[in-house]
Amino acid sequence: MQGTAFRFFATATVFVVFGMAWGIHMSATGDHLHAPAHAHLNLLGWVTMALFGVYYHLVPSAGTSRLALIHYAVATLGVLLITPGIVMAIDGTGEALAKAGSVLSILSMLIFLWTVISTRSKTA
Ligand code: HEM
Numbered sequence: 404m405q406g407t408a409f410r411f412f413a414t415a416t417v418f419v420v421f422g423m424a425w426g427i428h429m430s431a432t433g434d435h436l437h438a439p440a441h442a443h444l445n446l447l448g449w450v451t452m453a454l455f456g457v458y459y460h461l462v463p464s465a466g467t468s469r470l471a472l473i474h475y476a477v478a479t480l481g482v483l484l485i486t487p488g489i490v491m492a493i494d495g496t497g498e499a500l501a502k503a504g505s506v507l508s509i510l511s512m513l514i515f516l517w518t519v520i521s522t523r524s525k526t527a
């Protein structure tokens with residue numbers, strides 16, 4: 404597996420290990436208050452990032468550009484901000500982190516949209 408694809412998969416797997424541990428903790432304590440934060444850690448951090456990794460594995464040339472590195476950084480930072488951001492929003496202690504994480508998350512998807520369109524002729 405090539406650099407960018409591996410980077411996305413490895414990071415996604417780290418996120419889901421934390422996400423699952425959090426889910427088990429919620430189940431064990433019966434406290435589901437922060438379930439939406441757990442949900443988005445898994446959905447943006449695991450599902451979305453792993454899907455990005457699948458594309459970069461299918462189209463290795465897409466992963467060699469500088470944009471691919473920026474895409475990885477933006478997507479990862481998005482998850483790292485939105486997850487505590489949702490916790491804070493639920494707790495009523497501020498929404499700035501959730502907003503910043505949301506903007507980075509949609510930005511990462513727009514970068515991906517551009518990547519898919521611009522590398523369409525290179526797909527298997
Ligand atoms: C060890 C694995 C996991 C455990 C023990 C776990 C546990 C939980 C618990 C206890 C809740 C709260 C349910 C509620 O209050 O209704 C929840 C919600 C949720 N989890 Fe997980 N989870 C796990 C993995 C995952 C994964 C891998 C994903 C996504 C790929 C995921 C997605 C969600 C979603 C979307 C919700 C919100 C559902 C709703 O709207 O209530 N979870 N999880």
Ligand code: HEM
Binds near residue numbers: 439
């Ligand atoms: C910029 C990125 C995103 C933002 C800002 C966002 C925001 C939200 C918000 C505000 C809710 C309602 C939460 C509540 O009522 O407690 C929600 C629910 C949900 N979202 Fe997202 N979302 C994003 C990305 C995604 C993605 C990529 C997926 C799936 C791959 C997803 C799946 C879900 C699901 C399954 C729920 C219902 C479960 C829950 O209540 O936690 N979201 N989202």
